[in-house]
Amino acid sequence: MNGVHDMGGMDGFGKVEPEPNEPMFHADWEARVLAMVRAMGAAGAFNIDTSRFYRETLPPDVYLASSYYKKWFLGLEEMLIEKGYLTREEVAAGHAMQPARALKHGKFDLANVERIMVRGKFDRPAPAPAKFNIGDRVRAKNIHPATHTRLPRYVRGHVGVVELNHGCHVFPDTAAMERGENPQWLYTVVFEGRELWGPDADPTTKVSIDAFEPYLDPA
Secondary structure: OOOOOOOOOOOOOOOOOOOOOOOOOOOHHHHHHHHHHHHHHHOOOOOHHHHHHHHHOOOHHHHHHOOHHHHHHHHHHHHHHHOOOOOHHHHHHOOOOOOOOOOOOOOOOHHHHHHHHOOOOOEOOOOOOOOOOOOOEEEEOOOOOOOOOOOOHHHOOOEEEEEEEEEEEOOHHHHOOOOOOOOEEEEEEEEEHHHHHOOOOOOOOEEEEEEEHHHEEEO
8 A cells, every 4th residue: 555654765754863772672562562463463363464554554643653663553453453352442441341252373372482473484385487587677567556565666667677586475465455375476676776766866776675476567
């Protein structure tokens, strides 16, 4: 979807300012949010792409004013409400008001924590041969889906060169909407800065993105 989260190539937000000696968490609640998201995902309440989509649907003013884990928390809350694991009344009350909905994979004990917190694997067997080879010129499609996509706006319609083939992986666009894994080939495509931003761009700039095959056409 075209939302404020897709900030690549946009002006007016200033440069990235790394925080010296940044801690893993700035407050205890951030660690709890990370644990809740990973545990609920591992229990089968949602997948990683669905959780990303719900963060992307936050109102722009809320998204821009929220810290990293505040976005995670707000996205998780809305997602669990829409999927029937919580009600807005329970959120307001701060406690459960009805029996819990059953989770697909049940409960976890301490022995499972490390497995839950480690990100899963998303490579899958190829359903068909790859359409593109390393060195091929490709054009990113000018698409504007209303749902989740991993194709950034600033490359849409532009021509790049296939740099790497990463094999087949779960396709986020369908997984986010819970329409199946739909494995697709994943490539690294490199774009010249002037192709993306015109003749005034730094001629030494190159941008590489990972793009799924449905995002690309032969150039």
